[in-house]
Amino acid sequence: MRLPRRAFAFLAVFAAVTFPLLHPLNISDRVSPEAVKFKALIDSIPAGSVVMVSFDHEASTVAEVRPLATVLARHLFSRDVKIIGLSLFAEGTAIGNQVLSLVAEEYGKKYGQDWVFLGFRPQFQAAILGMGESITNVFPRDYYGKTTSELPLLKEVFNYSQIALVVSVADGDLGYAWVDYAYTRYHARVSAMLTAVMVASYMPLYASGQLSGLVNGLKGAADYERLLDKPGAAIRSMDAQSMAHAVILLLILGGNAAYWWGRKK
Amino acid sequence: MNTLIWLPAEKIPVLIAFLCVAAALLGVFLLKRKGKSFKIRALPGASAIEEAIGRATEMGKPVFFTSGTGEIDRMATLAALSVLGEVAYKTAQYGTPLFYPNNDPVVATVAQEVVSEAASKAGHPEAYKPENVFFVTKSQFGYTAHASGLMERLKPAATLYFGTFEGESLILAETGFAQGAIQIAATDSTIQLAFFLVACDYTLIGEELFAAGGSLSGDQEVLGSIVAQDWLKAAVILLLLVGAILATFTTFNLASRL
Amino acid sequence: MTRRLVFWITLSFGVFMLFQFFIPVVGGAYRKVLDWMQVIYLSSLLVGVIALGLQHLRKVSTLSSGWGYSLVTVAGLVAMPVAAFWGTGESSVFFWLFNNMQVPMQSTVFSLLAFFVASAAFRGFRARSLPAFLLLVSAAIVMLGRVPIGTKLYFDFPAWSQALLDIPSVAARRGILIGIGLGSVATSLRVILGIERGFFGRKV
Incomplete structure (x- = not known):
C-alpha cells in the first residue's frame, strides 16, 4: 500500500512534536512585550483586590490553557490578590477548579476568603450581563454547592464595580463577549489569555485598548513563567512548538520546490 | 430633567450610529415603495451553491451543511439559517439528502423548522428527515469529531460551511477536501478565513455572509438593506479618512505651519 | 398565524432589548429576561439531548448501519450523568x-x-504570484518570530513578527470587522422588523 503524500507531512509533524518532549532542547527565548505589559498590569493591582478569572475554554485545549491559567493564579496569589473563578464553558469548569485549588494550596490560600470558584453557567451573554447587576444572583451557589451570598469574599463583591480585572482564559471568542458585554456595558477592565490560534483575531481589541492585557498562547505562558522566574509546563513545551514550526516551514519550502520543479519540467 | 439618568452620555454616539443605520434602512424602504428595485454584485460563493447541489444530485451523494459553533444570538448564525432555507429548498426540489449536524440545541431546533418548512414549500415535505438535522453536542471538538466522522462516512459531494467557526474550521474543511467535495465557506470569524481560503473552493468574506441569503432568494427588502449597508460603509470610510487627516494634523501640528 | 405570532414576539423582545440598552430604567424586567434566556436555553438543551439519545437508541435497536457508534454515544450519554450522582x-x-x-x-x-x-x-503556501510569495514570507516570519528557534536564527524575528501582526494584519482585520459590524446591525434590524424571515422559514 502506498502512503498518501500528506501522511508523510503528518509523520514529520508527529516526530517534531514528540522528540523535544522526550529529549528537551532547552532553547532560550526572548520575552514578548505583551507578556511584559500583562505582568505589569497584574503588578499594578493592589493586594487585597479581587480579580475574576473566567475559564472560557474546553477540555480539548487543556495543554495550552492550563499553563496560562496556572502562571496567572500563581502571580495573583503571590501578590495576595483574591480570585473569583468561574467558567462559561461546561468543560472549563473542572479544569478551572483544579488549577485554582492546586495553586491556592501551594500558597496557603483559604477557600471562601481568598478565592472562590463559582462553577459554570450556560448562555454566556446572560451570565456576563447578569453579573454586571449581581454576581450572587447569577451564581446563587458555588461549584461546591455553598450559598454564595454567605461566602466572606462575596459579601464584599457584588458586581464588576468591585472587580479590579476580568481575565478570560479562552480558546475561542468568549473573550470578545467579555469586551462586548462587561467592558462596553459595565466598564469592567477586561484582559485575555488566549490559545495562539485565536490571538490574531483579538489584536484589534488589544490595539484599541478595549483589552487591557493579552497573553499569547503557550509562548506567552512561557514568557510569563520566565518573568516570574517560575519555570513550568509552558517553557518545557516551547521546544516542541519550535520544532513543529520549523517542520511546517520546511514542508512549505518543500512544497514550493516541488511546485517550481514541476513547472520547469 | 437630567438627561444622563435617562440616556447615559456614553451611549449617545451608539444611539447616533444606530439612528443612522435605521435611517438608511428606512430610506431604502421608501425608495422600494416608490418602485425602485435593488441589485447587488454577484457573490461567486453564493452562486456556486446551486452548482454544488446540482453536482451532488448528479453524483447521487448528499450535501453537508454546518453553521459551526455559533449560537442563535449570533447574526452569522441567523444569516447561515437564511442560506440553509435556500439550500433545503433546492435539495428538496432535487431529491438530494441534506445533512446538518448541529453544535447548539437552540440552533438545531430552529434549523429543523427551517428545513422542514423549505421542504414543504418545495412541494416535497417528505424530503425533510429529522434524523438528518440534529443536535450532537455543545462540546466544540466533540462536535468536530462527529462532523468529520460523518463526512468520512457520507462522502458528501458538496460541503457548506456557513456561520461562526473557531478551531474546528480547518479540521472540517480539510476532511471535506479529502472527500473531494465542492467546498463553500462563509464566516464572520476573521481568523478562520485564512483556513477556509486555503481549503475551500469558494469563500465568502465577513459581511458577504450576511448578503448571501438575500443574494440567493433575490428578496428585494433584504437586498435593499444590503444597499443601505453599503451607503453606511461609504460614510464610515469617509469618517475614517477625515479622522485620519485630522489626527495627522494634530500629531504633527501641521495647522500652525499652514 | 404562527408566522405572525413569531413576528410579534421577535419585534416586542427586540424593541424591548434595544430600549433598555439606551434607557436603563427597566432593570427589573431586563434581569427577568436574562433569567428566562437561561431557562429557555437549558430547556432546549434537554430536548436536544433527549432527541439525540432517542435517535441513537433507535439505531441500536434496529441494528442499522453505524449502530456500534450509536451504542458508544448512548453509553457515554448515560455514564456521565450517572457518575455525577456520586459527586x-x-x-x-x-x-x-x-x-x-x-x-x-x-x-x-x-x-x-x-x-x-x-x-x-x-x-x-505556493509562491504562484507576487502576492502569494509575500503571503508565504509573512507566514514564515510570523511562525519563526513566535518560537525560540526563530530568535536563534535571527535575533529580530520577534519584532518583525509583531510588526506584521500589529500593522497590516490589524488594519485588514479592522476593515473586515467594520463590514461585519455594519452587517450585524443591519441583519439584527432586519430580524427585529421581520424583513429577514429566513430563520423561520423560506419566503415564497
Whole structure:
C-alpha cells in the first residue's frame, strides 16, 4: 500500500512534536512585550483586590490553557490578590477548579476568603450581563454547592464595580463577549489569555485598548513563567512548538520546490 | 430633567450610529415603495451553491451543511439559517439528502423548522428527515469529531460551511477536501478565513455572509438593506479618512505651519 | 398565524432589548429576561439531548448501519450523568472519567489541527504570484518570530513578527470587522422588523 503524500507531512509533524518532549532542547527565548505589559498590569493591582478569572475554554485545549491559567493564579496569589473563578464553558469548569485549588494550596490560600470558584453557567451573554447587576444572583451557589451570598469574599463583591480585572482564559471568542458585554456595558477592565490560534483575531481589541492585557498562547505562558522566574509546563513545551514550526516551514519550502520543479519540467 | 439618568452620555454616539443605520434602512424602504428595485454584485460563493447541489444530485451523494459553533444570538448564525432555507429548498426540489449536524440545541431546533418548512414549500415535505438535522453536542471538538466522522462516512459531494467557526474550521474543511467535495465557506470569524481560503473552493468574506441569503432568494427588502449597508460603509470610510487627516494634523501640528 | 405570532414576539423582545440598552430604567424586567434566556436555553438543551439519545437508541435497536457508534454515544450519554450522582469532586468517578477519557479524546481531536495545518500549508503556501510569495514570507516570519528557534536564527524575528501582526494584519482585520459590524446591525434590524424571515422559514 502506498502512503498518501500528506501522511508523510503528518509523520514529520508527529516526530517534531514528540522528540523535544522526550529529549528537551532547552532553547532560550526572548520575552514578548505583551507578556511584559500583562505582568505589569497584574503588578499594578493592589493586594487585597479581587480579580475574576473566567475559564472560557474546553477540555480539548487543556495543554495550552492550563499553563496560562496556572502562571496567572500563581502571580495573583503571590501578590495576595483574591480570585473569583468561574467558567462559561461546561468543560472549563473542572479544569478551572483544579488549577485554582492546586495553586491556592501551594500558597496557603483559604477557600471562601481568598478565592472562590463559582462553577459554570450556560448562555454566556446572560451570565456576563447578569453579573454586571449581581454576581450572587447569577451564581446563587458555588461549584461546591455553598450559598454564595454567605461566602466572606462575596459579601464584599457584588458586581464588576468591585472587580479590579476580568481575565478570560479562552480558546475561542468568549473573550470578545467579555469586551462586548462587561467592558462596553459595565466598564469592567477586561484582559485575555488566549490559545495562539485565536490571538490574531483579538489584536484589534488589544490595539484599541478595549483589552487591557493579552497573553499569547503557550509562548506567552512561557514568557510569563520566565518573568516570574517560575519555570513550568509552558517553557518545557516551547521546544516542541519550535520544532513543529520549523517542520511546517520546511514542508512549505518543500512544497514550493516541488511546485517550481514541476513547472520547469 | 437630567438627561444622563435617562440616556447615559456614553451611549449617545451608539444611539447616533444606530439612528443612522435605521435611517438608511428606512430610506431604502421608501425608495422600494416608490418602485425602485435593488441589485447587488454577484457573490461567486453564493452562486456556486446551486452548482454544488446540482453536482451532488448528479453524483447521487448528499450535501453537508454546518453553521459551526455559533449560537442563535449570533447574526452569522441567523444569516447561515437564511442560506440553509435556500439550500433545503433546492435539495428538496432535487431529491438530494441534506445533512446538518448541529453544535447548539437552540440552533438545531430552529434549523429543523427551517428545513422542514423549505421542504414543504418545495412541494416535497417528505424530503425533510429529522434524523438528518440534529443536535450532537455543545462540546466544540466533540462536535468536530462527529462532523468529520460523518463526512468520512457520507462522502458528501458538496460541503457548506456557513456561520461562526473557531478551531474546528480547518479540521472540517480539510476532511471535506479529502472527500473531494465542492467546498463553500462563509464566516464572520476573521481568523478562520485564512483556513477556509486555503481549503475551500469558494469563500465568502465577513459581511458577504450576511448578503448571501438575500443574494440567493433575490428578496428585494433584504437586498435593499444590503444597499443601505453599503451607503453606511461609504460614510464610515469617509469618517475614517477625515479622522485620519485630522489626527495627522494634530500629531504633527501641521495647522500652525499652514 | 404562527408566522405572525413569531413576528410579534421577535419585534416586542427586540424593541424591548434595544430600549433598555439606551434607557436603563427597566432593570427589573431586563434581569427577568436574562433569567428566562437561561431557562429557555437549558430547556432546549434537554430536548436536544433527549432527541439525540432517542435517535441513537433507535439505531441500536434496529441494528442499522453505524449502530456500534450509536451504542458508544448512548453509553457515554448515560455514564456521565450517572457518575455525577456520586459527586463531581476531584476524587469522584465523574472526575476520573472526565480527566482520563474526555480530556484526552478532545485534546486528540484538537491536536489534529497541527497535522491539518501542516498539510494545508504544504498545499496552500505556493509562491504562484507576487502576492502569494509575500503571503508565504509573512507566514514564515510570523511562525519563526513566535518560537525560540526563530530568535536563534535571527535575533529580530520577534519584532518583525509583531510588526506584521500589529500593522497590516490589524488594519485588514479592522476593515473586515467594520463590514461585519455594519452587517450585524443591519441583519439584527432586519430580524427585529421581520424583513429577514429566513430563520423561520423560506419566503415564497
